[in-house]
Amino acid sequence: MGDKELQAIRERYMGAEKKKRKIRKMNEKKFVFDWNADEDTAVDINPIYANRHDVQLFGRGQIAGIDPREQKQKRSEFYDRLLIERRTEEEIERQKELAEIEKRKDKKTAWDDRHWSEKPLTEMKERDWRIFKEDFNISTKGGGVPNPIRSWKESFLPEKLLGVISDIGYVEPTPIQRQAVPIGLINRDIIGVAETGSGKTASFVIPMLVYIQELPPLNDYNRSLGPYALILAPTRELAQQIEQETLKFSRGMGFICVSIVGGHTIEEQSFNMRSGAHIIIATPGRLKDMLDRRILVLSQCQYVVMDEADRMVEMGFEADVNYILDSLPASNLRPAEEEDSMDVDKKPRKSLVGKYRQTVMFSATMPPAVERIAKTYLRRPIVVTIGTAGQAVDRIEQRIEMINDENRKKQRLSDILGGDEFAPPMIFKSTTLHGGKSQEQREAALAALKSGAKDILIATDVAGRGIDIKNVSVVINFDMAKSIEDYTHRIGRTGRAGQKGCAITFLSGSDSEVFYDLKVMVGKSSISRVPPELANHEAAQRRPEGAKRGQRAVTD
Template identity: 55%
Template sequence: MLELFFSVCRDRRQKDKERDRDKDRERSRKDRERDRDRRDKDRSKKSRSESLMEQQTEERRRQLDEERKKRRIFQDIGRKMLEDPQERERRERRERMERENNGNDEDDGRQKIREEKDKGKELQAIKERYLGGMKKRRRTRHLNDRKFVFEWDALFCIFYCIAFDLDCLRSLFLEKHQVQLYGRGFIAGIDLKQQKRDQSRFYGDLMEKRRTLEEKEQEELRLKKVRKKEAKQRWDDRHWSQKKMEEMTDRDWRIFREDYSITTKGGKIPNPIRNWKEYSLPPHILEVIEKCGYKDPTPIQRQAIPIGLQNRDIIGVAETGSGKTAAFLIPLLVWITTLPKIDRIEDSDQGPYAVILAPTRELAQQIEEETIKFGKPLGIRTVAVIGGISREDQGFKLRMGCEIVIATPGRLIDVLENRYLVLSRCTYVVLDEADRMIDMGFEPDVQKILEYIPVTNLKPDTDDAEDPEKMMQNFESGKHKYRQTVMFTATMPAAVERLARSYLRRPAVVYIGSAGKPHERVEQKVILLMKKLLDVLASGFEPPIIIFVNQKKGCDVLAKSLEKIGYNACTLHGGKGQEQREFALSNLKAGAKDILVATDVAGRGIDIQDVSMVLNYDMAKNIEDYIHRIGRTGRAGKSGMAMTFLTKEDSSVFYDLKQAILESPVSTCPPELANHPDAQHKPGTILTKKRREETIFA
């Protein structure tokens, strides 16, 4: 009974659903018909808004149909889930049989259609074959199957001309038909130059006939200007200094670089600066340069500044006293003026925009003086972070905010580790006297400092880093500027190249003169005697004079001895405090002291004006330090004198010293040094005796 009851209920529910479904279909059909009739009536009167409303209505109706369909599918799934298993089996079997019957009926229908088509084709073929409906196809002939046909008529004409009228044949060959290609292509088998001449002659004659007198005069003037311009470009014997910027050719720029001993490598290098006014520097920077008294740029400034303004990494190799400080300061100031000023207290502890590293305190202080001279009129603040001064005072200045930090590696690491300074905003790094920093053992410190700087704004190590247009686009973008790393050095040892490969991206290298060569304006003298200091000092050299020794004790002893004799001498070496160093330098610059006795601490970067002589009381241990020592004189285009005392203990540098003196145009190598056995070969060279010099013992 229960099964019967459930089956009756199920059938009734099924019938109700089918009835509802039929009602829905009928209702939707009536709605569609009603809408269709309404659209037919109002189609001519509809506006754009009504058509839009109709589309929305149609879309809504389509959505309702989809919802009904989904609801129907959902109801079917629910009904199937509530079905009795046996009933489900019967239903599936019934549906399977219906599908098979439908499939067989379709196959039978396809077979009948195929047979009818075949019969039709067969009847058509019989009609064409036997009732004259078949057309005769034309035979196709291939290129290889062509039948040769002798042109008797043409041959007869030729024989006729030869026999009766030779003038006709002669005119045929003399007056050839000219094929006009209208400036495109050439005829094969004929000289190309001859064809060009013939074509130009043809078009020239044609245009000559068509032109009026005025057009002919204009054409003559145009050709005259073209010939004049070509002649001017072909040869212009004027010197580059007599030409305007726009008239400079590649040849002029090559001569310009040769005149100033500028050598470059590394991608697209911009043209150097001829003078300050011609180059497109910002007006406020030009005013500062004029106030500082820079009349003409030095060779390193001429080439390094244009490269620096392109936001490219630079390696500058130039002699001491060549103006390297301004070469990296001017692009740095242009860079900083494009960035927002650090005025708010909240921004003061974010760190500087630029960091300048120097190997010694004296060089850092000298760079600070130059930076203040340039940056103070522009409102750019500078802080020096060096040893010998209270770290707390430096930390207070850093907290107040600054755009540029000038530091020595040791003190800068101390400040960074103690959280007095962060470099999260630093986008410009300068390594001055990089070779000296590496010689003093600062390479790990420099690498550690560079690791404090963010790497998110590094240049890509691709050709884009050498493309000036892309670099300038990034520079002018204002945000996410690439980090710029600049390295200046007097020599280029392997350690400096290794550091450059690690931290510089596709740098432009600028050589001024020859790297590691002595100053050309410094006359070098060598005295091979025990000690002759007093005779040299009494020979009439004007102060200031710098005397270099190798040891701190020798520095103090020599200065005291000179003071006892009556000379005003001061000392500068690593054992002195920072205040004592500054006091000694200020006395020498002010003229209170005439002689500075120093170690190699003063050998690099110290800029003292009008040093008349550098005396190497103790010869340097290597030729690089010697070159930097004598670079303290002969600066800023002036001449100078460098004198060296040599003893037997200095024989390891005799060869390099001899070569340095021979390469100098204003120096003469003494015969004692030139003929010395240790000056004939480089140290470490293994010599082999000639056969005639060997002694054979019997």
């Protein structure tokens, strides 16, 4: 019997032997990624495949962490080589055009970390303008705001006016001029707030002269119709200050500028206007008198400036201001249907009889009366704010000295004036300025201080606004102002036009109503210190009940 038969009988009666299960080793579960070179299906016909371990950059996807432009360049190299022999001349030219377009696009979107001062005007982007405004502490509200000017050369002003600006000695525009001038040039109404000594007079005079330059010259027919431009100011001193500044520009441009203020006879001022006037600078009360007497009319007035509008309201001129503005012609008002386009239209537009009327208002605060004036007579104004409204500039060191005794105050004043820390001129051989003096006496007092004939000016709050005297070294508040806004105006007589200044204030217990606001204001100055006597005083811990918050300082 053979072996196979025996094996069959054994399996029949005893069962078949089970096959021994093969045990798989643990390392066999690991997947092996390597393969033999002879198993690779890639054909090395292209240099891109030379290193198989390089990242392949073909396809629509992109590799994170690698410059997309570099990926794009590598993706195109292979196809460029394949297509180069198939392209026609037209296709080659088109390819060059597309490459140039792509290059310009990349250049436009490329990150440029240069400061705006290192760029030409044509390369300024939105981010650059935002940084520019931050550098000069300029903020605006309103639609269609034009970009500020970086320099007078880039302001697009007429060459003749640029020559006048250069002759006057204006090297660089001040922050308010940088933003207000381009707004004025597009015939937009403005509400402006800026620090004292900021050069705001030039910010409305310069666009005013450009405006007037495009109007018909004065002749025998139209000079009796009144001025082309009107500037209103609350006080005689401020009006005459504006007149002096305006004359610097208007004389070089061939325009006639006349001031109409109290203290001079109406007959004298009527004689000054015998040849007509392009620009009139006036206080509201005297101007209303001349309108009532028909000595003057405003039949062709198209440019109006209200300087320190809130101050005019405080002094009781609201009715006079409304009367004056209602005397202006309605033919040059911007139609209501065009107001919506002002938010996006940055170009000047004209009416049938010339440019639309333009109104500029500088007002530190907006009490209800000033808001009514703005809503009634301004058309979608752009609000321009320079710096922090209501805060004295950091160029002025504010010193506070607690002195309750009058004799000690006089002795301290004598020590300051007799020392050598502060050079003339000073505002405090002296001259005086107050409301009891005649206009001629007030003008003579200011002229003596400006010329150097007098070293010290002793003044009431009459000198608190609109007085611009160069290089005033110190302002001494012998008696503290009754409000923080008056205090701000007083100390604003020093530290003007970029100069440094000092303000010394004698404070006593009777001034407790302003302790809180004064502590807050001095505390915001980086170069001033709040004395412990003021910082720890009970009245300085909270604002007195019923007291108004400190109002913002008006610009000068």
